[in-house]
Amino acid sequence: MNWDHVRIFLAVARDGQMLSAARSLGLDHATVTRRLNALEEALGAKLFTRRPTGCAPTVEGERLLPIAERMESEMLRAQDLLKEAARLEGTVRIGAPDAFGTYFLASRLPRLAERHARLVLQLVPLPRTFSLSKREADIAVVLDQPQEGRLIGRKLTDYSLGVYAARSYLERTGPVRSPADLRDRTVVTYVEDLAYSSGLDYAGVVAEQAGRRFECASAVGQFEAVKAGAGIGVLHDYAAAAHDDLVRILPQIRFERNYWLVVHADLHGLKRVAETERFIVDEVKAARSRFLV
Structure with a gap:
């Protein structure tokens, strides 16, 4: 299975539209359509129902989605392992409640970015619902202990x-x-x-x-x-x-x-994710007395 075609399938599944997926991938609409057609032909299955309003995964598309997400995780892991051991690079997206993100993380995360010139940190507010498996965040700080899914969580404070x-x-x-x-x-x-x-x-x-x-x-x-x-x-x-x-x-x-720090199991071993996790945990420990009055 061609990974380049699979990543296009993932983008379309997540965005729900070919044009939006093309923009996020930096490709033109024709290229996305052509590669998606090639994937469907190679698999012998129709993966999306295509309508003017967008694309909805078929039954076969729904079955492929978790497999594609595991492929994505393995590709990220391979990229991480093949980079120089001493260098952190890539993007880590941290989702957090707006108070914790604004009044604690926003003033501290830039220090981690200063240490690693090739590391891009993205701090985003958690929406009402979000998905770590869809890469809406690599690390999440949440208010409730996670109960399901392939998530690794620890109590932060x-x-x-x-x-x-x-x-x-x-x-x-x-x-x-x-x-x-x-x-x-x-x-x-x-x-x-x-x-x-x-x-x-x-x-x-x-x-x-x-x-x-x-x-x-x-x-x-x-x-x-x-x-x-x-x-x-x-x-x-x-x-x-x-x-x-x-x-x-x-x-x-x-x-x-209490706050919980959560990461998807597939990303837990990535160097840039692990280092960002460690930094957040250490910063919270150092400020422990501020959290409980």
């Missing part, structure tokens, strides 16, 4: 969250001494039906007492709203610690969650 307000907000509205005081305040919280993990269920405890609510789908958006004096919200302690203008209130309300 516990972390705490507390209730915060900006000094300017408290000066304007008065002190908050008990949850009952929230009846006259605005609480900044999640958009409930967009919360993608059970680990994001903490804000409801505070929001139940709120007189008014401002709902924001991202943790970064909530953080910035609270910091700007828009209201009171549950924030990550490790992020709030860097801002003197934020005041922790209602200390009796505290939440504890």
Whole structure:
């Protein structure tokens, strides 16, 4: 089976459109069509149902997909092994919750990039659903322990969250001494039906007492709203610690969650992935005291 044809099959399966796959591969549409036709002819099977709106894998295409993904993993492994041992190169995509990515990883990952001129690090926010097997991320930091799939996971750290307000907000509205005081305040919280993990269920405890609510789908958006004096919200302690203008209130309300570091089993042995994993783990260990308050 021609690997060059198989990688085109993978791109079309993941993008759902030949034109989009061609762009991602840096090829023209005619080349993608020709090579995909050649693969179907070699296998004696139709791999996609082709429509004006896109391409959907046939039953045979669905059967080929996990085999093609294993071929891709082996090709990545071969490339990694054949490169000079002392050199890290290639791309590693790290998916992370927006708070952890923005307030912890974004300021630290560039140090790893500085050490290895040929290593490209991509930090991306985790969408509501994502797939490591489809290479949407090489490494993922997640809120829930993985339960299925060929994934290798380890607990990265516990972390705490507390209730915060900006000094300017408290000066304007008065002190908050008990949850009952929230009846006259605005609480900044999640958009409930967009919360993608059970680990994001903490804000409801505070929001139940709120007189008014401002709902924001991202943790970064909530953080910035609270910091700007828009209201009171549950924030990550490790992020709030860097801002003197934020005041922790209602200390009796505290939440504890954890982060997990996950990588697909096929990528775990790649040098660039393993080195990036090690770097993230070491950085979290060095900052352990910041995560739990």
